[in-house]
Amino acid sequence: QKEVEQDPGPLSVPEGAIVSLNCTYSNSAFQYFMWYRQYSRKGPELLMYTYSSGNKEDGRFTAQVDKSSKYISLFIRDSQPSDSATYLCASPSTGRRALTFGSGTRLQVQP
Amino acid sequence: DGGITQSPKYLFRKEGQNVTLSCEQNLNHDAMYWYRQDPGQGLRLIYYSQIVNDFQKGDIAEGYSVSREKKESFPLTVTSAQKNPTAFYLCASRTGTGASYEQYFGPGTRLTVT
Numbered sequence: 001q002k003e004v005e006q007d008p009g010p011l012s013v014p015e016g017a018i019v020s021l022n023c024t025y026s027n028s029a030f031q032y033f034m035w036y037r038q039y040s041r042k043g044p045e046l047l048m049y050t051y052s053s054g055n056k057e058d059g060r061f062t063a064q065v066d067k068s069s070k071y072i073s074l075f076i077r078d079s080q081p082s083d084s085a086t087y088l089c090a091s092p093s094t095g096r097r098a099l100t101f102g103s104g105t106r107l108q109v110q111p
Numbered sequence: 112d113g114g115i116t117q118s119p120k121y122l123f124r125k126e127g128q129n130v131t132l133s134c135e136q137n138l139n140h141d142a143m144y145w146y147r148q149d150p151g152q153g154l155r156l157i158y159y160s161q162i163v164n165d166f167q168k169g170d171i172a173e174g175y176s177v178s179r180e181k182k183e184s185f186p187l188t189v190t191s192a193q194k195n196p197t198a199f200y201l202c203a204s205r206t207g208t209g210a211s212y213e214q215y216f217g218p219g220t221r222l223t224v225t
Contacts, residue, residue: 042219097212
């Protein structure tokens, strides 16, 4: 079982929709989670990070962690065509100071 | 501007040739990383270095080599022993202080081997 799993999509939504992107993780020791956004043929950029359970909001983006179900989510409100990208969730790897990434979900926001 | 630079952006090589990918950072970060990304897949860790003159293998180190002679630089060599080298290669760095895990990425190098 992969340590971090993510539905690859693609996910296509109309402009203005609320988007929900999700990951599951297997290691209950994970406490720190990150979301990266990657535009086509570019390096990933850090979008949000969150520590332990609960929500963290930043503008149109909300990151949510549910440790009881080992589920992390990223919500995008009022989605825009510029949000079209691949979204990667990540968590610190077990036993080393590196990150384990999900496979990424490709999002397409239609104008 | 602080950041991570990778060069070149596109690289083409013939099978059997070694090739070195450059990664430089001016963020004063201690740790640096190399990842490989294949279409439809996430990032897989090749090598990482927490400090100058020290580095560790990641999950897919076979066929790759690295050096860390300077804090700012972490070049990756893709050797002829790497069976499927065509991929998008990403370099990242992280500050070594505190409990921060956030990594910051360069723009990537797309390597094509024919």
